Amino acid sequence: MTADAATTASSSATVDGVLADVVEQARVLLAADTAAVLLADPSGRMLVAAAARGIAGEVQQGVQVPVGAGFAGRVAAERRPVAVDRVEPGTVLNPLLWRAGIQSLLGAPLSVDGELIGVLHVGSLAPRRFSVGDEEYLQLLADRAAAAIHGELMRARRESAAMLQRSFLPERPTEVDGFTLASRYVAGDRRGIVGGDWHDTVLLPAGGLLLVVGDVLGRGLGAAQTMIQVRTALRAYALETDDPADLLTRLDRHVRTFHPGQLATLWCAVLDPADGRMRMSSAGHPPPVLARPGGAAAVLELAPGVPVGVAFDAPRLGSEITLEPGGVLCAFTDGLVERRGVSPDVGLERLVEVVAAGAETPDGLCAGIMAALVGDRPADDDVALLVVRRE
Secondary structure, eight states: OOOOHHHHTTSSSHHHHHHHHHHHHHHTTTSSSSEEEEEEESSEEEEEEEESOOOOTTTTTTEEEETTHHHHHHHHHHHHHEESOOOTTTTOOOOOHHHOOOEEEEEEEEEEEEEEEEEEEEEEEEEOOOOOOHHHHHHHHHHHHHHHHHHHHHHHHHHHHHHHHHHHSSOOOOTTTEEEEEEEEEEEOOOTTEEEEEEEEEOOOOOOOOEEEEEEEEHHHHHHHHHHHHHHHHHHHHHTTOOOOHHHHHHHHHHHHHHHHEEEEEEEEEETTTEEEEEEEEEEEOOOOETTSSEEEEOOOOOOOOBTTTSSSSSOOEEEEOOOOOOOOEOGGGGGTBBBBBBBHHHHHHHHHHHHHHSHHHHHHHHHHHHHHHHTOOOOEEEEEEEEOOO
């Protein structure tokens, strides 16, 4: 690819714009009649048509090719340029290629740091024997184009993940008479990719208040999507039971059935506003900090359990406390207390100190916690924080 071509691809405003630039440049620079890009799906097992020139309907019809099958699948599996001198139904999987009259094909893998992004291929309507020089040139073009495509895909995924999280995180916790709640959520700064942390408060039909702080393992759009599905499932199960241990048991079955391989840690509680009784259960999540009236604060001792999604069939355990008037409970995700190069125990001790010192309002306490533990440095990981005080 020429320097101008690489710059053009890198400066395109959207994924579609980058792909359109790449296929057009490949067609012109290789003096080909057709060009196409197929991108690897999230599973890495399928290639999906994303852009094409000279092959009508390939993108619009959602052409998919398994990695290892057909022409593009072979290029992806072998991770090297592949040339086909004569296109026939037996040599390619996509019927649109030979129906378009393509006689010869040359393809090269798109990859970044060993990760398969997709396949770029060009075709000729007249019989053509692509040379070794053509193969080297197309691979050079593919290598430079892959960086631009990957960068644009990552940007789009970051924006999508951030939008999903903004859409599904409550702006303010649910209000309940006799209690004041406050919260914070901050996306981590690890390459600007958001993850699957969240907090939630829901007033249940029987009058209890569901409190949840959770963390889907992983980062990026996939973690954000799983977070939304887990959050929605938990809310649905809360219409059937208000026992936190039972809620996590049902949620675990849901995740293992519909999201195999996904893991999430959660702290789940149901607060009775009438007397401050709080039943809770943990699925491998850091226990909250409790400050009793008078200022003494400590980390609650809870049975840790295992994350939802882990193949472990022991019954979930629950525990119960009473949040006394003036008492404060602080639930959080591990991004609040963990920093690279620093023991999590140090962050946890600092959190206990800040909660014990108290504040005039839960919102003020949230501000004090974030100032003490996050400060002016971007968080290494996502941070979700939920504070509850009984007035």
